[in-house]
Amino acid sequence: ADGTIExxxxxxxxxxxxxxQRWQAPLYRWEADxxxxxxxxQAxxxxxxxRFDRLRLDHFRGYVATWGFDRTGRGRWISAPGSRLLGSLPPAQSRRLFAEDLGVIxxxxxxxxxxxxxxGTRVLQFAYDSSRSIHHPSRHPRNAVAYTGTHDNDTLLGWFRGLRGEVRTRAHADLGTQPREATERAIRLALDSAAEDVFIPLQDLWALGSETRMNRPGTKHGNWRWRADASSLDDATARRVRGWLRQSGRARAD
Known part of the structure; x- marks a missing residue:
């Protein structure tokens, strides 16, 4: 053992x-103990x-097998004991977990x-990649958690402004052509879906642009820098969100 990652x-x-992507972290040796x-x-x-109401199991694909790079840079899938790990949790905990099942599934x-x-996970920004995308809110199952975009996506506004080709055509037909109005329309569609929970990043709630994007996968610099301004969490925003939740049937009873 020379301290290098195998x-x-x-x-x-x-x-x-x-x-x-190479994450500069070693794989677990699950067979060791x-x-x-x-x-x-479990800890x-x-x-x-x-700390949190719900917990996302990021890169859920890795609970079946994880991609590992050897020292030469070649990659391969390495089996992982996901079923044993998940089966070790009590039902009360399992009910609060959900899977980020994006990527090579x-x-x-x-x-x-x-x-x-x-x-599972659905991401509205993938809804227009094809004419029958499972990510479109009209096709969300109940057993899903919907995002307008995850931390790895651009903001809704930045994404919409960058659309091209057939994806743009489909999105414009559904959301309209004006970026800020389309951002609100996208949020409302996600809230109206059958998904059991919906996550809306503050950048989307406030219709902020690409300069506030949280993360660019595969890059090392300039990520996780954006911070919310507490003064923007005002009563007007709260009333607007409350109205959306009531109209979508997601508001808690008073």
Whole structure:
């Protein structure tokens, strides 16, 4: 053991990165000590659920197999014990988890999510990539969590302004042609969907541009810099959101 990484975690080329991503982190050696690995996993879940109402299992594909780069830069899939880990959690915790099942998704990944009853993820910004996209709000199942965009996407406004070709044509037909009005229309569509929960980044709520984008996958600099201005969390914004929630049937009873 010389302190260097033998297998580096990452992903192969995908929507976000044509060259794939290398995360500069080692893969777990799950076979080394099953009990200590499960204890670490459970402790992390416990900690996060004390802080948040719901917990997203990022890169859920990695619970079946994780992409690992060897020292030569070649990559391959390495099996992971996702079913054992998820099965070790009590039902009260499992109900609060959901899977970020985006990217290279295989039948085994779908089976793992369905076996453990986890909601999947839908992203409105992918809704117009094809004419029958599963990400369109009209096709969201109940057992899903919808995003207007995740931390890896551009803001809604930035995304809409950058649309081209057939994707732009489909989006304009559904959302209109004016960027700010389209941003609100997209939010309303997500809220009106059957998805059990909807996540709306503040940048989308306030119709902010690409300069406030949170993260650009595969890059090292300039990410996670944007911060919300507390003064923008005003009563007018609260009333506007409350109205949307009431109209979509998502508001809590007074």
């Amino acid at each position: 297998l580096e975690a990452g992903v192969p080329p995908d929507y976000f990165s044509r060259r794939g 099953d009990r200590s690995n499960e204890s670490l996993w 992390r879940i416990d900690t996060q659920l004390r 295989t039948p085994a990944v779908h089976r793992l999510r369905e076996t453990h009853g986890l909601a």
